[in-house]
Amino acid sequence: MKPPLFEYCAPRTLKDAVAMLAGDPGAMVLAGGQSLIPAMNMRLASPARLVDIQHVDGLKGISIENGRIVVRAMTRHRELELDEAVFRANPLIREAMAHVAHVPIRNRGTVVGSICHADAAAEMPMVLLATGGSVVPEGPRGRREVAAQEFFQFHMTTTREPDEIVVEAHFPVLPEGAGWAFEEFTRRHGDYAIAAVAAIVEPSAGRVSLAACGVASRPVRLEASEQILAGAELTPERIKAAAEAATDAVSAPDDMHATNAYRRHLLSALVRRAVVKAASRAK
């Protein structure tokens, strides 16, 4: 478990970082390294060049602007989780982040790194999707914004181009009066989700947003369930119907941690619990 030889670059400016990344087709971005370094040690990833962005100016910190929580690329999980202003702006984030691995990993790992890694069972890509967020990749052709819905393509595959660095993730603040909930089941504390659900209930808009991870080849919006709950009173029967409708979102085959049938059953239970809890928190 030792990586093969690689070139290490530690640029100070974003311009240099983008140039270094674009300059070698075998280059990869290193942020917190909580996924990439183990993958390199196991020789599952063999980047010819690592572009370490931790010293790049302007990639640190969090700000809340124009109804969005802007999380820059080198923001560690733990910073976002413990940020009081973020908690006030969107408490769903902290609730979800308690499930992201373990504290030592959250101390090193970055939010944007997790989003770019795009593990289908990871919490943060799913939260970005549930909140209707977006990411901002920057490359040689400039900067663009990509909605979460378009960003996540497949397990560990996104629409980021190989020469782009995602410099920001944008999480919308929770709408006024909305309720939120995050429900997850793992075999062990801190593991990737067998299934997890985020719910946002907006009574004034008659809208319920639901997303799940761990159940398909990427994080998914539970649209069938959302439609059942849209504009309607959240009666137990309706919630039950929405929970049952969610099971169709499960496309993960049987694997060593869960059968497909169990995941369907589990997702349904998590949807029901998340909607009930989110509705109880809504004003």
Next chain:
Amino acid sequence: MSTRAFGARVQRNIDPQLLRGEGSFVDDIPLAGALHVAFVRSPFARARINAIDISAAAAHPGVAAVYTCDTIGELDREMPLLIPHPSMKDARTQRPLARGDAYYVGQTVAMVVAVDRYTAEDAAALVDVDYDPLDVEIELEKAILDEAPLVHETHPNNVAAHFVQVSGHPDKAIAGAEHVTRVKVRVDRSTAAPMECRAVAATFDRVTGELTVWDGTQAPISVRGGLASILKLDEDKVRVIAPHVGGGFGQKVLLFYPDELLVPYAAMQLGRPVKYIEDRRENFVGSSQERTQIHTIELYAKKTGEVVALRDSFLHDTGAFIPYGIAIAQVASTSIAGPYRIPNIWVEFTAVYTPTVPITPYRGCGRPQACFAIERAMDQLADELGLDRFEIRRRNLIADAEFPVLRDGLLFADGLAVSLDSGQYGKALEMLAERLDVDNFAAEQEKARREGKHLGLGMAFYVEGTGLGPYEGGHIKIHPITGKVYVNTGLTSQGQGHDTVFAQIVADQLGVKVEDVILVEGDTKAFDWGVATFASRAAVVSGNAIHKSALIVRQKTLTAAANMLEADIGDIELRDGAAWVKGTDRAVPLAAIATATNPLRYAFNEAAKAATQFAPASRHDGPALAEGQHPGLEATDYYSPACATWAYGVHGAILEVDPELCSVKVKRYVCIHDCGNMINPMIVEGQVMGGIAQGIGGAMYERIEFDSDGNLVNANFVDFLVPYATEVPQVEILHLETPSPLNPLGVKGVGEAGCIPVGAVIASGVEDALRPFGAGRFHQVPLTPSMIHAALAAA
């Protein structure tokens, strides 16, 4: 030192060093200019090897050597069969580097030695092996079918061994039975997952001709013997040291892993120190595993619930090779009747080759499987006869007055008939019932159900044959300068606390503080008679050997002190590091006695000055040492147990099953445990607790997963689910102390105990919780959420 150290909750001597990070493990041994090893391992579960091209790897910068089976001289041979048995024909063991065939994914095919591990791994990737992959069958029950592909051409149906044992007259008893309960159960494969993986480092001194090997092994004396034999060196020219070792659990006593031979060989060949530090993935695919057994057990009973006969037939997965012979299956088969009287037993097993990582004992060694079979069957028998699970056991447990109970015809792993020596089984069961308030549980369960919570009570009893021979020794010397007591034994420690418990034994006999007794083990230069650390045997075998040696040193000390103090030997007492004339303030420190018993004194030390104030330690005419007299206060003695001594216990749990999440939460876990006299209850509890944590792993989380091609697909700690502290429940441990009549200290082993019944407890509890759903029975561990879901869906 008026209070007894034996039996006290003495803090562990070793902890400050380990907790400060001052431990010294194999990888911490500084070896200037050391070369590092990486292995080329088979990517196929079964393959013919047509050719191995090492040219690119050998030419890679920084590579010192690349070895294949053709270039390792006398090491190119099948490794030893450790425990032969007539039930096996032509038992197959592994070669250090594959010759002609590969038998499992991970088998070592070539060894690269380079300036560092990075370079070695780079070069290993350049070794070009031409394989022809062959068909495989991984699933145990299919591997014995006629059409299954063979692991070894020599073994039809992949049968490695077949053995039947009989105790009593089962046929006759079965004919007279009024009820039969039949259960098929399965325990899956796990791995020890020690915190420190295995490691070997070696250096050869051409001037002295001495080979020194640091090996994270449980058995340095045996490793030394093997190396000396194969490398044709005098035993005293080979020194094997097991320094601090981060957990073993049986995995580190194979004799030999390929690296244990190849690393010293390379060090001798290359004239430089060589190091192999196994990484976690290699530990998964290259170091031994254990557990898969499928038992079909039948209990023949009277209507009263009294079990008159037991039949058990099981398949045992031995992996690609069978270096330990039938040891695991034999322990399982001889433990199958558990703590029950059952006088008539028929037990059969078939050990089966599968093209997977070889199987050798892992903490529990067949006992968790046997316990799972008998305890699940007992629960079912209770249900079928309309009896409570405690009541069925009350009616079958061996009564105190019935000990010893001989199971004639069942030969344990030491080759001797099973003889359960002592216990208070009934009392243990009542303690559990009381602690869990079993009488009121049904009402509590019903109340919880009305609130939508599904509680279950699980329980299981177990026995454990411990303290196997053949022998261990103990050497004790009181240091003439400091008065400290040095103790040597042939064991090794992987974190058990030997240094503390053995010190407690010695401290009482010599009247010294526990911290002034220093244990040295795991170094063949310090003591080289003995066996190894395994089979819950350290306290029993080395403990009693050290005790016997301490009695001799005590006697020598008393005799010398009586002479020095000019008092009667009966008036001497040893306490506070000195010998005292009872009832007076006249005393001589142990250091002074040790000095006085050595005819050569060192005038510059305090003990020597003190010694001169007293009469001579020995009174005789003639030379300084009388005929037969030895200098100093020192002795070596040995202990060889007549047979195993049987510990036991009963565990119970209250757990909650969430039928929506299909999750299990253990709310209470109670362990009643008896390992005879406890040397240190705190260390006993640590052993039991650690065992239970591993048992929770086996019960609910840990399963080695092979795909149908034989790839181990969860060879990492993301997917192989070792429980964290968050998954291990609080455990309430209650002790019983029924002395073993078989050894002077009255002790029994405790190392493996905790893990044995946990799977049965959890399955019993989940079954109880889900009874109202008609979810049926749970006969497989680890018991997963998917299995609970399947059971509920089928109900």
